[in-house]
Amino acid sequence: MATLELNGLGHVYENGHVGLSGIELNIRDGEFLALLGPSGSGKTTLLRTIAGFLRPTSGSLAIDGKTMAGEGTWVPPEKRGLGMVFQDHAIWPHLNVAGNVGYPLKLAGVPKTQLNGRVAEVLEQVGLAEYARRKPSALSGGQRQRVALARAIIASPKALLLDEALSALDEPLRARLRLELRALTREEGLTAVHVTHDRAEALGLADRVAVLRDGMIQQVGTPAELLETPVNSFVASFVSDATLFPGTLVDGNFHADHPGLRLPMGSGSQRNHGTRLIGQPLASGSRSRRAVAAVAPTSVRLKPAGSPIHVDNLAGGPLARVTSALYGRHGYETSLDWAGATLRVLVTGWTPKEGDMVRPLVDQAHVFCEEAGAVQGRAA
Ligand SMILES: Nc1ncnc2c1ncn2[C@@H]1O[C@H](COP(=O)(O)OP(=O)(O)OP(=O)(O)O)[C@@H](O)[C@H]1O
Helix, strand or coil, X not given: CCCEEEEEEEEECCCCCEEEEEEEEEECCCCEEEEECCCCCCHHHHHHHHHCCCCCCEEEEEXXXXXXXXXXXXXXXXXCCEEEEECCCCCCCCCCHHHHHHHHHHHCCCCHHHHHHHHHHHHXXXXXXXXXXXXXXXXXXXXXXXXXXXXXXXXCCCEEEEECCCCCCCCCHHHHHHHHHHHHHHHHCCEEEEXXXXXXXXXXXXXXXEEEECCEEEEEECHHHHHHCCCCHHHHHHHXXXXXXXXXXXXXXXXXXXXXXXXXXXXXXXXXXXXXXXXHHHHCCCCCEEEEEEECHHHEEEEECCCCCCCCCCCCXXXXXXXXXXXXXXXXXXXXXXXXXXXXXXECCCCCCCCCEEEEEECEEEEECCCHHHCCCCCC
16 A cells, blocks of 8 residues: 655666656555556556666655655665566466465565465465465466466555566456456555556556656546547547547638548537537637547447438548458457548447448547647557
8 A cells, every 4th residue: 555656757778768758647545557558668667667676867756755766865676565566477486386475475584374374365365275385387377477466465565566467368367367456456455556558458457547658658547538538649549549630720620631521620529510529729729730630439430331321521521441340349340441541440230341331420539739740640
């Protein structure tokens, strides 16, 4: 149970690469925070800096109000009271399950009877009570990861740091462990920081998610906040899988370059010509500026090519061709070729087939004023 406060935290690697820059983050007591971002965005660098394996080159880190790293202060990893679990469940092959799990207490000189009692308790918590005498080689991947988790929590850490801790596991085991992990951290009131590049995992597990890009935090928010009010096109694209359409903003009207979104659309956040536009730049200024509209897969409906439509902004617009449709838990994750743009749409209620011609109706788009250079299609 702890708060973690990161103020202006930065890390520059020895070769000059900026791993982290200006990180401001307050993680609450008992909160489950996910660090989400594409490969190379700095998730592991941030976690290792919190753990104490990396020294920040600027800013400070405090745990429960006590400075761990900052100007003139440095507390080594073993004195920070944190538990850690990594992707490769680094457990010792020569020790059995109980030996692995009890190791941190043995190191700390905890008496044997007390140690054994605590090992039994934690093994029970992670569902491994019957496996205490097994060697790691005789365990499944999921069981080994539970051993790593048990070892991380045995010394009642202030916070739990997880680096892609579930990524090596197959579904549905991963889904099950996800639920168990969440239940465990709730039960223990543990603050947790969970690094993942899996959007569904971050959104499904965490109280709040911090989205990283190029060593900088783009947005911190609840899963709903990130989906409903992304702060920029990168967040919209990475978190919601939105398709980005560059265009020009004049007098609150967005003129997309793409012929599918072909009208001066909307004004403010009013529904106009079928598409509802959301975003601050819509209200500000009459100067013509480049902008980006982000269209989430859930904001598009598809009509069969021949069907009559009553939404005037799309009548006569270009049709789109289904290029792939993958069945998922929430519907068909469908990709379309829409006059050269790849539009991603979540289709429910019918089965799209490769080659089908359809007419996309865009219900809603988020508009951001950004340099056109920021739009590189999908920010993955
Ligand atoms: N020791 C190092 N020296 C120099 N640069 C490094 C070092 N370690 C990492 N980097 C760079 O820092 C950036 C952030 O790396 P980091 O491992 O934190 O990313 P990540 O978001 O965890 O990525 P992934 O999802 O691929 O694990 C990357 O560009 C990486 O190449």
